[in-house]
Amino acid sequence: KQGLANYFSPEAVSLSMSGSGGVMGGTAMDNSGNLMSGSSSDVVQEEPAASRNPVAEQPSSSEGGTPRARGSEERASSDSEFNLQAVDTQAFHSAAASIKQAWQSMPEITPFMDNLLVDQTEEGLDIQIMDQQGRAMFPEGSKYPLEHTRAAIAAIAPILQQLNAQVSISGHTAAGGRYDNPRYGPWELSADRANVVRSVLGEFGLSDDRVKSVAGRATDEPFFPNDPYMAANQRVKITVLHTPPPVPAGLKP
Template structure:
């Protein structure tokens, strides 16, 4: 039998590898994960920040023109009002002042535009003095790192009456032992830290003590009126011992639970506080000007 001369062909199929897709998707995914982590961290920080701190930060980053028409000297770190109940407020012209000005303009033969300008200038000068006072107080606190952990317990805000410096209880940290009128040593250090600044400022001072309302069904162990009055007196004694003259104090009172910091929840710890108010100081009038 003759052998076949037809050649045998063997076909080998080589499998090609998948094309390289590059690493761009990895970078995009990493950026996405980082952004999500930053977002959740931001949400956590917002939930842990009090309303007064949020408003203080917002006011700090606001344009300077939103604070005052001139240079207030309050451009330091964390300026604005921070560390409050429903938010830090800037003082606005009181209606009574406008009404009084209007009555005077009707009865006094003078230029109404000039009187209005003088009143506006006086209000602007008072607001600027308050911003400078806030800046001085915050600087005094920043110079004492040993009380940095009390930042959540200090509320400095401008109000229609002046500048409030409040020592506020926080969850897990109180400024006074429960039921006691004598403060903790850290509270004493804080008051002694701001005393030199208060002594240099011209403002008269008032001190008021406040406490949280008792929850329905609970029984108060001590009289809230006596407790808040005693704490206000203790603060006055510390400031007086640190060099403030007695004639700088115009009133020292206890308010009990009649003026909660949080109107919608008068039972929480931040309603327990002692507030030192630097009353608005009227700037001196130029010679010949009407009061």
């Protein structure tokens, strides 16, 4: 969650951080995020032609070549996936720092820093905008964010656009919510909030082709599974997804 001006800074941040050390954790920056990117190339050694045992030669097949060739392709694919993950991880560290700096530079966001969480996961970079007790990010029962929430969403749009990655957006509600309309409940509300967040991101710089999915999860995925009524379960999650690995040559259509 660090600032726009620091987007390409080499400074590393902790994998999980919230604004000011509330229930979501601390804010300290450290060097634990420094990662080395790169790969080790696999070298396949072959015997000289004269010394090969013809009986041991592996026949090629029309469905993917020799086992040796298939193994080389699989190792190359694995190396490519590792390289992509390393590049993503470094980019996500920088983006997290940029997001946090952007929010910290906005006085209207200062009282709500504990409502904002940036966290690297196996899936990618999670940015969560959540309620806290006494500090809401959406009016109760409304799909439209409060002004400080809208400002926080707007601030991250250009940073997400710079990442050149796909984004998924999901809405979540806490248990025990009140709904006056029997045809409009947690599923509808969580889906609508996710879609409004998508719209705000688009308004401030995130192109539509970057959005992979928008979904409402209702109460199905609480942030605190042991306390589904907790305010922080009511949130919108924006996930910047890791770059998918390339399809091995043998599996391409």
